[in-house]
Amino acid sequence: MNNTDSASQSVQTMYAERFATDLTDNRAEQKELTAQIERLRARLEQLRVDETWLTGMQAALPGETAPPRPRRAPRTGVEPAEGDAPAGTPVPGPRPAGRAKARPSRARASGKKAAPTAGAPLHQLIRALMPLGEPRLVREVHADLTKAHPERGTSVQVVRNTLEILVKRGVVGKGIQKGTAMYTATAPAAPEGGEAPVAG
Template sequence: MNQADTDKAAQSVQRVYAERFATDLADNRAEQKELAAQIERLRSRLERLRTDETWLAGMQSALPGATAPPRPRRAARAARTRAGGGDTAAKAVPSPRTAGRTKPKPAGTSAAGRRAGTAAAAPLHQLIRALMPLGEPRLVREVHAELTKAHPERGTSVQVVRNTLETLVKRGVVGKGLQKGTAMYTATEAAQTDEGRAAG
C-alpha cells in the first residue's frame, strides 16, 4: 500500500470516529435535556403538593372543634389501645382528611393507570420492538424519543435503549447497519412475527 492509500484510509477512519463521536455527543446532550425536564416536572409536582398541603391544613383547621393537627397514625393507634377500644375516636380521625380529598377524579383515570401499569411491567425490549416499523431503519435516539413519547413512565435513557437494541441484534430479531458511520436498527421479519405471538 502506497502513502496515498495509507493517508486515504486514515482519513476514512478519522471520519468514522468523528461521526460516531458527534452521534454520542448528541445522545449525551439529549439525555441531559430529558433529565433536566424530568427534574423540572418533579419540582413542579412538589410545589403543587406543598400548595395542596397548605390548603388542606387550612380547611382542616377551619372545621368545628379542630384545635390541633391529627397525631401520627402510630400515636393514634397507641392512644386507642391505652383507652381500651376507642372505635369512635378511630373513626373521627380520618374524617377531616376525607373531607379535604373530595376532588373528583378525571374520567378514564383508572383505565389510564392500568395501561401505564401494563407498560411499566412489560419488558423493555418488547416495547421497543413494538415501536419499530418493519423494514424502516431507526437511529437510537429516534427509538428513544418514540419510547419516551409512548411510555413516559418508563424514564429510560438513550444508553439503555442502545444496549437493548444491541441485545435484540444478537438475538436476530433486529438488524443493524451502518450509514455514514452511524448505527441504524431495523425490525426484521422475525421481530414482527415474535410481536404477533406476544400480542396473541
C-alpha cells in the first residue's frame, strides 16, 4: 500500500509541475503577443497619419492653384489660440466678446510678419525652417519641425518626401556627403499663404 501511495503522489507531483510550467509558458506568450499587438496598433496609427500628410502633399504638387485646406475640428465656441487662422482670413460665426474680439484684427494687421500657422502646407513650414544655403539632414529638419509645430506629428519619412518634392521644384538642392543626403535651401522662403517659386 505504501508503494502504491508513493507512486500515486509521484505521478501527481509530476503532473502538477508540468501544468505549472505550461501555465507559466502560456502567460508569457500572452504577454509577448499583447506587446506585439500594441506595437502593431501604434505602427498602424503612424501609417494613417503619414497617409494623411502624403495625400496633402500629393494634392500640393505643381499644377494645383492652391494647396488643399487641412480638415479642422468643428468649432465648439472655444476661442482659438492667436495665430491659428491665417492672416486676413475672416473668422466664421459670431465673434466672442471682450479681449478676444481684438485678436483677429491684430493677426490681420501683422500681415506677412505672422509666423506660418498649423494650417499652412507642410512644404511651406519646412522651407521656412531651412536657412538659405545651409545643408541640413532630414532628421535635423524633422527635429526643427517637431519643435516648432509639435501639433503636426509628422514622421521623418514624410519630411523626406516633402524635401524631395521641393528639390523637384528647384526650391531646395540635394547633395550627397559621406553617403548621406543633405538638403540646402536655394531660394528664399515664399511669403505666408503663397507658393514657393518654381525654378525655370
